[in-house]
Amino acid sequence: MKIIVCIKQVPATTQVKINPETNTLVREGVESIINPYDAYAIEEGVRLRERCGGTVTVLTMGPPQAETALREAISLGADEAVLLSDRAFAGSDTWATSYTLAQGIKKIGDFDLIVCGKQAIDGDTAQVGPGIAEFLDIPFVAYIRKIEEIDDSLLRVERLMDEGYEVIESKLPALITVVKEINEPRLPSLRGKLNAKKAEITSWNLKDLGVTEDSVGLPASPTKVVKIFTPPPRGSGETLTGSTPEIVDKLVAQLKQDRVV
């Protein structure tokens, strides 16, 4: 079984900074980690390979430093890694990112299953996984908490819903996005770390993907971020005092005044 896991390098959560001029995340000089949901995707990919055989290829789009995340994925059990990196990819929104990753997957070629985390903890859109499936024209199922069964052509999964879960069957190849309930990621192994150090990371740029400059990056991104800001902290609540009837009167008066009732 050929499995592709798409990952993203994100800033460690406590250190998110925003460039006030471009309204984009500042990534330079910030400690980066593998997006936590993608760690579940890597683990599930590796478990599937351990169960069914095959290979796990991790794929990411990002600056050259994203290679660190790919090497970490190898230390966690992935076999191969591909980095899509080009200045032209900069400023991609979820549409352009999905498109570029889909082109990378086409170039990788043969695959049975694509696994993504349900969303990234920086952008929080949850759009890239589904986007890739659309560009590749393959079925996709989001929010998977368990892979019940998988063989050469069929996949049966449990999709986590607000109340309970759904069991869904899909043909392969397909794309799934996973939630944290699906597994507990392992720690790296020493052999994995040694492999990661030696591993050759394939790097593809715009030319390698054979796409035009205006189909990727900022020019191909319909999303325009107008403003990003931290919402003002909510004011402290008001505590009404007095006897119960007094408090009720005050509360009703206040609610009327605020036009809540």
Place this chain on the structure above:
Amino acid sequence: MDYFLTEEQQMIRDLARQIAQEKIVPVRAELDEKEEFPWEIMKVLAESDMCGLYIPEVYGGMGGGCFELCLATEEISRACGGVAVCYAASGLGTYPILLFGNEAQKQKYLPDIASGKKLAAFGLTESEAGSDAGGIQTTAVADGDHYVLNGTKQWITNGGEADTYTVVAMTDKVKGSRGASTFIVEKGWEGFSFGKKEKKMGIRCSSTTELIFRNCRVPKENLLAREGMGFIVAMKTLDCTRPGIGAQAVGIAQGALDEALSYARRRVQFGKPISSFQAIQHMLADMATQIEAARALVYATARHVDSGARNVSKVSAMCKLFAADMCMKVTTDAVQILGGYGYMREYPVEKMMRDAKITQIYEGTNQIQRNVIALQLIKESASK
């Protein structure tokens, strides 16, 4: 201090530290309280390739040596001395096979130990044979293709939990220590059972039991080296593993200093953090200095052992002795710095002090280490 670790050694240290922080620290108090063998952590260590650090690659290990084992043991001990001994005692049980096993024995037993599928244990001590290993009463009598073992080993670390046991028994009692031999015995063999699990002061999550042999038939191919080599097998094994006890002691002490330092900076008395008082500062400075000195000696000794040096008994004894005494002092001081809190089980340092004590006792008491050192000194001086 920079000890010029190779990149691989740094990886071992960092990975062991990560496992210690993420998997051991959260459960160490509970493991201690319940006296529960840490199988889940052993599994994590196995999956991270930590169980075969000192075993050659041809037998499925990582191809390192005593030094690599020390680095991992130190980091694990920093979180929990009990978990560390479960891990390191498997090395103690394995070294006799590594040093004296023939090719067939190595191929049969080392891969499962290297992968962490099985743990090993070493059976030397008996109720009447502690420091005086010559007093061993367990016998092994040749009978056709087998040896028949009878007797009881005492206080065996990993007893009951390990699958592979290297056991010293007398093949010729008349010859005293020259009549001892070492055997590989597997759990589950007829006539081999385990006695009661001991209740201990410290390292409480580790298993310490009797090994009971009642007409246990051990195939002759499981004799290590030759008949009569048992005492030499034991001594050469301990030469290689004592730095591991040193590393355990350094780790426990470092863990105690970490706690004392962080507490001293937080604890306010007389309007100031107690870390601003010279009385506390001097204690912290002494603790850190003693730890660093012990670490340097342990690392240097482990590297010396790995270099293939022939006679390492003296330095091996020195590093165990120095590190264990240091560990007892540093953990006692850590409890002192935490004061009343330090004495309470809610804080981790009283456990560290309890765990520390064993490092002065097992794998040869510190008094025996001094004997080893002094005898070697006199021998060296006499041969000049």
